[in-house]
Amino acid sequence: MTRARTAAVAGALGVLLATQVAVADIKLRTEVTPRKVEIGDRFSVRLILSSDGRENVSDPQLKVPAGVRIFGQQVTQGSVVAITWMLTASRAGKYRIGPASVVTSNGRTSDKPVTVEVVAQGTLTDKQPPLGGQPLDPFSIMRGFGGPGFPALPGFPGFGEPEPPPELPALPEDYKVERASDPIAFLRATAEPQKVVVGEQVTLSAYAYGGRGDFGAASFGEPGRDDFLAVNIGEDDDTRKLPFDLDGQRWYVSKIASYALFPLKAGKLKVGSMSIGFSGPGYSTSPQGLLRKSRPLEIEVVEPPLRGRPPGYHLGDVGHFSLSAQVQPREVPIDGSISIIAKLEGTGNLPFTLLVPEQDGVHFLEPQLFDKIEPRRGVVQGFRTFTYVVELTKPGELDLGEITLPFYDAKARAYGVARAALGKVRVTGSAKTSSAAAKAAKAGPSLKGLLSPPAKMGPNPSAHARYLPSRVGFWLLLFGLPLSALLSFALSDLAKRWRRRRAERRGSLASALDAALTQLAEHARAGDTAGSAGAAERALFLAIEKATGLKGRGVLKAQLADVLANAAVPRDVADQTAALLGRCDELRFTGAAVELASFSAEVRDACQKLAQRAGPGATGATP
Numbered sequence: 001m002t003r004a005r006t007a008a009v010a011g012a013l014g015v016l017l018a019t020q021v022a023v024a025d026i027k028l029r030t031e032v033t034p035r036k037v038e039i040g041d042r043f044s045v046r047l048i049l050s051s052d053g054r055e056n057v058s059d060p061q062l063k064v065p066a067g068v069r070i071f072g073q074q075v076t077q078g079s080v081v082a083i084t085w086m087l088t089a090s091r092a093g094k095y096r097i098g099p100a101s102v103v104t105s106n107g108r109t110s111d112k113p114v115t116v117e118v119v120a121q122g123t124l125t126d127k128q129p130p131l132g133g134q135p136l137d138p139f140s141i142m143r144g145f146g147g148p149g150f151p152a153l154p155g156f157p158g159f160g161e162p163e164p165p166p167e168l169p170a171l172p173e174d175y176k177v178e179r180a181s182d183p184i185a186f187l188r189a190t191a192e193p194q195k196v197v198v199g200e201q202v203t204l205s206a207y208a209y210g211g212r213g214d215f216g217a218a219s220f221g222e223p224g225r226d227d228f229l230a231v232n233i234g235e236d237d238d239t240r241k242l243p244f245d246l247d248g249q250r251w252y253v254s255k256i257a258s259y260a261l262f263p264l265k266a267g268k269l270k271v272g273s274m275s276i277g278f279s280g281p282g283y284s285t286s287p288q289g290l291l292r293k294s295r296p297l298e299i300e301v302v303e304p305p306l307r308g309r310p311p312g313y314h315l316g317d318v319g320h321f322s323l324s325a326q327v328q329p330r331e332v333p334i335d336g337s338i339s340i341i342a343k344l345e346g347t348g349n350l351p352f353t354l355l356v357p358e359q360d361g362v363h364f365l366e367p368q369l370f371d372k373i374e375p376r377r378g379v380v381q382g383f384r385t386f387t388y389v390v391e392l393t394k395p396g397e398l399d400l401g402e403i404t405l406p407f408y409d410a411k412a413r414a415y416g417v418a419r420a421a422l423g424k425v426r427v428t429g430s431a432k433t434s435s436a437a438a439k440a441a442k443a444g445p446s447l448k449g450l451l452s453p454p455a456k457m458g459p460n461p462s463a464h465a466r467y468l469p470s471r472v473g474f475w476l477l478l479f480g481l482p483l484s485a486l487l488s489f490a491l492s493d494l495a496k497r498w499r500r501r502r503a504e505r506r507g508s509l510a511s512a513l514d515a516a517l518t519q520l521a522e523h524a525r526a527g528d529t530a531g532s533a534g535a536a537e538r539a540l541f542l543a544i545e546k547a548t549g550l551k552g553r554g555v556l557k558a559q560l561a562d563v564l565a566n567a568a569v570p571r572d573v574a575d576q577t578a579a580l581l582g583r584c585d586e587l588r589f590t591g592a593a594v595e596l597a598s599f600s601a602e603v604r605d606a607c608q609k610l611a612q613r614a615g616p617g618a619t620g621a622t623p
Helices: 002-018 138-144 436-443 445-451 472-526 529-548 560-566 571-590 596-613
Strands: 026-033 036-038 042-051 058-062 068-077 081-089 093-097 100-104 107-110 114-119 185-192 195-197 202-210 216-221 228-232 242-246 249-263 267-271 275-279 290-293 297-302 319-328 331-333 337-348 362-364 368-376 379-392 396-399 402-409 414-421 424-428
Touching (some): 026 100, 042 100, 058 068, 319 402, 529 571
Parallel strands (some): 319 414
16 A cells, blocks of 8 residues: 555656656647547547657647537656547537637647547447557556545646536627637627617617627726717626637637617617627736727617607607596696606606696696606616696686697507596686776766756857867767776786786796705715706796796707897807706716716706806796
8 A cells, every 4th residue: 555655646746757757849639539420429539749848748639619518638648648538429410629729828829620430329330449548548547546535736727537527607698609709808799670660679788799708898898879878787797707718719708798779750760889808817918908999880760660650759759658646636726837757667768748627717837857767677667747837817618628649659559548537627706807997887877967967958148159069079988998997907917816816826837846956966976976966957948937937848949049049148158058957968868977076066056057157037036
């Protein structure tokens, strides 16, 4: 036993020293045994190294094609160093195995590939045993020196009894590729679907593939997407590096980005390239990493069909939505107001406007918005609430009608209308009676004497004398006085009502504006980007209406600056307001990084300038 252990130790040292091979003249030879096997049978590929010098040799590798698997690797030493791989094939055919290679101080050195033929099971009648069953089997020799526990050779993993490697996890279908576009690393982008209607979600995904082991991302460049609203939906992605084999090479793949894109117009729209800098051993150590770009993509966008399009449909309202509403209170005095909260829920890019009913005596003010929209399982969905203040100026029981939203369901390829019935409200009191009639009634008796006949009938005492009824002034005085009184009282009453209505409207807008700016400050302190964008947008639209009387939401944002300038708003204030509204869209849909406190201050400053510097059409004061 002592001699056997001594021999085992000596053998191990010999193997360790055997890795010192020639620097000047290293020779390689590759053998395959047997050259013809059945499906599932084991065969071996052996790389033999000989040299007349001493050098460190490491990292033996053998490239294998698809359908061939390596399940063991061993190293033996005699007069030469030999590395042997055990393999099996899963389907018939002729396979080119290799080349086999090792790393020396001069770099990686490889030999020529070898060929093995694989046939169906039961075809061969005289099978040749693999190398492990031949006389002077090197595996048996090494097992004699110490069996499976014999120490591993540095740089040559797997020495000892081979163990089948664990099966690789199944690769999801969207990760798979037929071939590698680059032998080291590449980036692939996909968009699904590639033909949509205006407003329909397109899912853009990016996958990074590394062929030199695990990798990191030193840099990342987002795609150009000027004709789309974009929502980052990559938070739920599996960012693990998944291994897989392709053309005899081990690769690692990871999904690095996902976006929901909503096209804003019809046409063939472009999505630009993305980029990533691969970092890590075998890639690059530079700050930017090994740069790789994806190919740009083209999306075909069309308008939804005209046939069946409901009245009031707004191009881009695509998804599947439902509406509900609450009305409080149900009974108010005349000239009072109620609150209506409409909740829009569903999947897709939730619209910012609803269709409200219009009727005499019912006036909807600009709504305040609150939303919670987020991606779930790759689909943008959530809810948005619209809080309306509704003024009621007509007495009696009023049926408010319903709030609606026409939309196009891209999955069903059909139009739909989300509806929320508002029900009835009771408005107490009666229309105010003008005091002009009462005053005119009092004025009537004082004119009664003008109609009294003369006390005595007779000839005209004077040729120049004329009775009052025969004079034009008499009739003008008779009818003009009460008519003038009625008209003056009516105009006075209308002026008072107009001033009261304007004050109430201005007060409602001022209150709503103050509330929106307060919400903006709270969202900014909390770091809520989407909430800050929504509150900022509400504040700017309310400030526009308060300063100019214009409904800003009914104006295209690209034309808003010119419309404000035409409404006597100074050009610099108009440009600042339009730019801030554009930034609101960017914050809501792209999640761009921004200093929210500074953004909140800019919005408040713009609102103050709108009120202070607006022209003659202004209806409000400083917020």
